Amino acid sequence: MKTILHIIKKEFQQFKRDPKMFGIILLAPVIQLIFLGYAVNMDIEHVTAVVFDQDHSQTSREYINKFSSSNYFEIVDYVDNYDDIQSHLENGSATLGIVIPNEFEKNIGRNRTTPLQIIFDGSDGNKASISAGYVMSITNKFARNILMDYRNKTGQKISPVGSIEAEVRAWYNPELKTRVFMVPAIVGLLLSVITLILTSLAIVKEKEIGTLEQIIVSPIKPLQLILGKLIPFAILGFVVVGIILTAMTFIFGIYTRGSFTFLFFSAFLYTLSTLGFGILVSTLSRTQQQAMMLAIFVVLMPMIFLSGFAFPIENMPQFIQWLTYVVPLRYFMTIIRGVILKGVGFSELWLELLALFSMGMAVLTRDSSYF
């Protein structure tokens, strides 16, 4: 136990010697949180549209008005041929084109169904389908209003046909902001980066300068060495988590609904794996560059992609979904989103905790067999 303390102490003395590095470690996560928090905004708010109004009627103008007055659309141009729509879509200055045909008003006046053409840039499928939803809802509302007007004008006293209106409420994230969903995940992301990359670099650095050999020839046991190396970085990781959680509340107004103790406990179980992977990477690398490459491209990136950080796991092919079961970050993402957004705790998340614990132990066991 004493021996472990010596290593921990030394590790902190080294942190202290490099205050710039230390500052970066503590400040960078906040800056990253801000960048990522704003960058991963996947909400679709400004859909650019061009209008090709062949009708030039009162009704067509009203219809277009519905778009420009909504918060979702911005009409960037009015054109008078299809080629112009195409060039707008091609150079990206508009995501959709609205084509109102010649007989639009006349057809409505004659109580006939009138077609409308909406042309999308479907290259971002997600954006296109969400915007299509907006278009549908604006169009339906417009059609209903026409119907009501017609009834009022003709003095028919039939009450509007009983229709069903679903009142949809999204819990935990009432405004359906992707940011609310993403920012807690960034806590998990940054914790992974710090614990994984810094540990592997710290050990490979000792390999490079030769002090690792000096430690290996001492009577110190592999487990002591590993713990002595891991604990300082785990502490550092926790400090960073604390900082990010605070920043999250102050900058984005997202606060943790669940228990902090539970959150830190799960973070601890999660870092068993990341620190363990950090050591694994360092045993496989000779230089700090190699370690960096391995850590980022072989461990971190696949782990992030397979964690459900950005792409929902349910949408992945079955085979890939199976793969995600061995990705610790997957479980930690579930935990951290659950605790921060829903305020859930042990009774809902014990399975995830168990998964994290077993994976951490597996990686650490593999590590200690190396030294």
Place this chain on the structure above:
Amino acid sequence: MMNSITINNLTKRFGNFTSVDSISFDVKEGEIFGFLGANGAGKTTTIKMLCGILSPTEGDALVAGFSIKKEPNKVKLNIGYMSQRFSLYNDLTVEENINFFGGIYGLNGSRLLERKQWVLKIANLNGKENLLTASLPGGIKQRLALGTAVIHRPKIVFLDEPTSGVDPISRRNFWDLIHNLSSDGITVFVTTHYLEEAEFCNNIILINAGKLIAEGSSKELKTNYLKNDLYEIECSNVVDALEILEVQNFVEETSIFGNNIHISVNRNFSSTQQIESVLLSNKDIKISRVNKIVPTLEDVFIHLLERDKK
């Protein structure tokens, strides 16, 4: 005297490359043992096996009485190791380095204090405990590294090229330190490239391409392995002179030493006149001196390595 290290057919292969090829030898307690060989001969690999950093492919060794294969942990308690790079933490102070290495060897309290004083003394760092290790000159750093390597008073200390890259005066002082350790009863196992340093060793082993090719004290090596007489020639136009000498039937081996030529001669040799007359057949060669010399270790090693090549 007891054996401090007993090595039996120790072998290390990396893939199908044999770095250390079945070497066996003994090191006596308290002696300074020189382990010599050219670059890549397998010195570091051997030391790493003896210290438990690498595991041998074949063979075994007893270090301080314990098998490096079966009882590596007991070996570790009895040895100190200073690697080829004399590794210390450059970003720690002198005292922090001493505390750390003392700490991982389980020293604390008054024992740590006493050993710390000792390390500071031998490294000439009294009063400079708070200096950053990175700022120390090479010679001092090397002494500090030695101090930390033996901070726990091991029975045996392995020094891998401890004097490489250090100025001659520091080297001289460092060898005084090695002698002190040895007279305290510590066995010193040292590798070096400097053959004049090998003269300070009680016993020497020479390895080449992983194989042991000679062993004994410096004196034994000079008499046992070099049977022929040795002459040193100082002359102008060394390259031409060498060409002439190489083909003479009385010459066994030739080599260049600084600006001079060394030749070993065989039965066909009668006197130094023989050398002078063949050289003077070339008008460009001016002879300043020809005399018989006592061989140095370098002569012995060049002879052995040449022989090994054939």
